[in-house]
Amino acid sequence: MSRLGAYIHPVISEGMAVRPRFVKYVTQAVTASGDTNIITGTTGYRTMIFYLMYSNEDSSMPSISLRFGTTGDLFMTAHLPASGGTTVHNFTGCGLQTDPGEVVRANLVAPGNVSVTLGYLKYQSMEV
Numbered sequence: 001m002s003r004l005g006a007y008i009h010p011v012i013s014e015g016m017a018v019r020p021r022f023v024k025y026v027t028q029a030v031t032a033s034g035d036t037n038i039i040t041g042t043t044g045y046r047t048m049i050f051y052l053m054y055s056n057e058d059s060s061m062p063s064i065s066l067r068f069g070t071t072g073d074l075f076m077t078a079h080l081p082a083s084g085g086t087t088v089h090n091f092t093g094c095g096l097q098t099d100p101g102e103v104v105r106a107n108l109v110a111p112g113n114v115s116v117t118l119g120y121l122k123y124q125s126m127e128v
């Protein structure tokens with residue numbers, strides 16, 4: 001099950017102010033090993049990540065990462081302590097974004113129960 005929320009965040013792109021956009025939040029339980037889709041890609045749109053939180057919900061000590069696309073490199077890997085281990089990252093101003101249409105996935109090394117929360121914004125790519 002996922003939960004969505006939003007708040008307004010002014011987006012600045014390449015020195016040019018763009019009208020304020022809603023940053024959405026999604027929380028997804030990741031239980032199976034391998035990749036789990038967190039944010040679906042949209043053709044012609046990039047996804048910019050502003051916030052990431054991993055929270056371990058069981059007694060295992062999982063290793064979890066993010067991946068952009070189906071074969072992208074794993075990054076933001078965390079090795080979470082058992083029963084409540086949490087890590088939070090704020091990417092505001094970092095420009096962490098997908099290529100147009102790419103999915104955002106979480107990769108769990110072994111089965112477990114990790115809640116992944118992402119704050120994100122989708123915006124239309126201006127590439128020709």
